[in-house]
Amino acid sequence: MVTSILDKVRPDYIQIDCKGHPGYSSYPTKVGNPAPGIEKDALRVWRRETARRGVGLFMHYSGVWDSRAVELHPDWAVTNADGKKNKDITSVFGPYADQLLIPQLKxxxxxxxxxxxxxxxxxxxxxxxxxxxxxxxxxxxxxxxDPPKTSKDPHWYEWMQFNREAFRKYLRHYVAEVRSVYPDFQICSNWAFTDHMPEAVSVPLNFLSGDYDHRNSVNSARYAGRYLVHQGLPWDLMAWSFSRTPNHDSIPWKQKTAVQLKQEAAIVLALGGGFQAYFSQNRDGSIKPGEMEVMAEVAQFARERQPFCHHSVQIPQIGLLFPTGSYQKESGGLFTRNTGNNRLRGVLQALLEGQNSVDIVSEDMLNRNIKKFPLIVVPEWQQLSRVLCEDLISYVKEGGSLLIIGNETAGFFSEWAAADAGSPTTFKRLGSGQIGIMPDAFGLEYLKNGSKEKRAVLNDAVKALFPDPIVRSEGATDIDLSASMLGNKLTVHLVNTSGPHDKVTYIEKVSPAGPLTLSIRTGKKPARITLQPSGKKCGFRFENGRAIVKIDTVPLYEILVVE
Structure with missing residues (x-):
């Protein structure tokens, strides 16, 4: 069974079940809580066969959430605000890590x-x-x-920050303890230092990862991947290979099609990341062989494109601001999505659907790279620090372009620029740069209805502030466009994102997108431009420092390599 997966899919690594949220381990652990009824050690088989092929073996292990550990050791549990012990979640202040997590990882x-x-x-x-x-x-x-009980009580922010740092300390502790004995053992904490926990990496993890939403997956991957590209660690994203209809949780899960998973994979691959997909295991630890045919097809699709995308580096174009401090002050929980995230997501989708190359950037990323971004977009954040605003104004004065969305957010910059009454966008010169202000609320409404009119207003503002991007596109609109460097080669990634992803759970067919005409700023005339993975040489004309290329169709994911 294991070798059949290795033969069909040819993975770089396999991740298998080890201990899920219920807290039972799927192998005969001597230090944890094995599931009852284990007759044979399936983990030995997985390790033996993957080792023979040189394929990495990783374990899915539920950390903080461990219902069985809490059942056996109620004193390990978090105490809720009402004074009662949580039945599922362990406390990062307690002995769980030292008495179970660390011994089991070792x-x-x-x-x-x-x-x-x-x-x-x-x-x-x-x-x-x-x-x-x-x-x-x-x-x-x-x-x-006394700690506050709700977000409306005084000192809520201080209480949240205290608990956030407690989680970081917990993470640093168990990583250090395991590494002290097994320095080559690779550790990833799901969603740590991603859009779920948007902050500078402060724990020496080996890679970053997360399993994006099994519904509306294309938009979820678009969002998560664009935050990860600048975090400075290897990263991948995990798709769920199955889903079910929204608001109908009684309906059984259903397998996604190969073309749907390819489209999800393309979003991730185009950003330089790795891709994995989650297939459930049977109660005896075995897999469902028929499902591997789907993954084999997806893997072949990824392998064909790997030489032209893996570890590529995004060329900074538009930086969409996701400030850590604002997120933490606006959030009602520790590491959760909030309304600010959704406002940002709406702006991101509108920018991408206008064929802009966009990264999501924190203030930490901007501290290191602010001058590399020709345009920074500030979505509708309700709290921005004075220092961050001053940094952004200095960036503008030195030649940068800044687009501010939402009247409340614009208020943080009112001493430098104010919107003109009745105008959808106001433009102000400041030093050597320019500020654009769109006072109307945008993000949540765009997520809801995808208004072409609102998208046009946003993208007109972008063109006014950033008239000379690396790549300009005319024609088909259902294509995500991004520009990156792979070694010394410029690569332009074209991902067909067509489909009603926020409304339909299962995609049976993706219609080809195109034609489109691309204008690529190259400075001097390229020696050649090829369309990969087919290797087709593209004809182009060269004028005013730009190569003009026409692409007839984008079936799913095509890559232009400019040499």
């Missing part, structure tokens, strides 16, 4: 010699702990006598 690394772990149920499952020890430490650290 067992996997040492006894089984697996290559690494993808720890699930971590940042997104962590909740504030109102237990006696956590409360005492909070009081000692801040001088605040």
């Amino acid at each position: 067992e996997l690394a040492g006894d089984y010699r697996v290559d690494g772990v993808w720890v699930d149920g971590e940042c997104w499952a962590t909740v504030p702990d109102y237990g006696e020890r956590a409360t005492r430490l909070f009081r000692e650290a801040t001088g605040i006598s």
Whole structure:
């Protein structure tokens, strides 16, 4: 069974079940809580066969969320705001990591010699702990006598920050403990330092990853991937290979088609990341062989494009601001999505659907790279720090372009520029640069209705502020466009994103998109332009420092390589 997967899919690594949220381990662990009824050690088989082929073996392991550990050790659980013990979530202030998590990871690394772990149920499952020890430490650290119970109470932000740092300490602790004995054991904490936890990487993880939404997956991958590209670590994203109809959770899960998974994979590959897909295992640990035919087809699609996309580096064009401080102050939880994220997502979709090359950037990323971005877009954040605003104004004065969306957000910049009454976009010169202000609310409405009129207003503003991007596109609109460098070669990625992704769960067919004409800023005339993975040489004309190329059709994902 294992070798059949390796033969069909030819993966770089396989991730298998080890311990899910219920807390039962799928192998006869000596330090954890094995599932009842295990007769044979399937993990030995997986490790033996993957090792023979040189394929990495990683474990899916639920960390903070461990219902069985809490059942056996109620004192390990988080205390909720009402004073009751949580029935699923362990406390990052308690002994769970030292008494179960770390010993079990060492067992996997040492006894089984697996290559690494993808720890699930971590940042997104962590909740504030109102237990006696956590409360005492909070009081000692801040001088605040009692932690607030709701986001409307005083000192909520301080309480959230205290619990966020407690999670980081927990993460640093178990990573250091395992690495002290097994330095080559690779550790990834699901959604850590991604859009779910949008902050600078402060724990030495080996790679970043997350499993994006099994519904509306194309838009979810678009969003998650564009934050990861500048985090400075290898990364991948995981698709769910199955889904079910929204608001009908009683309907059974259904397998996605190969073309649907290819489209999801293309979003990730075009940004330089790796791609994995989740297929469920049977109760005995076996897989469903028929499903592997789908993954084999998806894998072949990815392999054909790998030489032209893997580890490519995005060329900074438009930076869409996702400020850590604003997110943390506006969020009602520790590491969760909030309304600010959705406003940002709406702006992102409109920019992408206007064929703009966009990255999502934090203030930490901008501190390192702000002058590399010709245009920075500030979506509708309700709180922005004075220092960040001043940094953005300095960027404009030195020649940058800034687009501010939403009247409330524009208020943070009112001493430097104000919107003109009645105008959809106001443009102001400041120093050597320019500010554009769109006072109307945008993001949530665009997510809801995808208004072409609102998208046109946004993209007209973008063109006015950023008239000379690396790539301009005319023609088909259902194509995500991004520009990157692969070594010394310019690559232009074209991903067909057509389909009602926010309304339909299963995609049976993706209609080809095209034609489109691309104008690529190259400076001097290229020696050649090829369309990959087919290797087709593209005719082009060269004028005013730009190569003009016509593409007849984009079936799913095509890559222009400019040499």
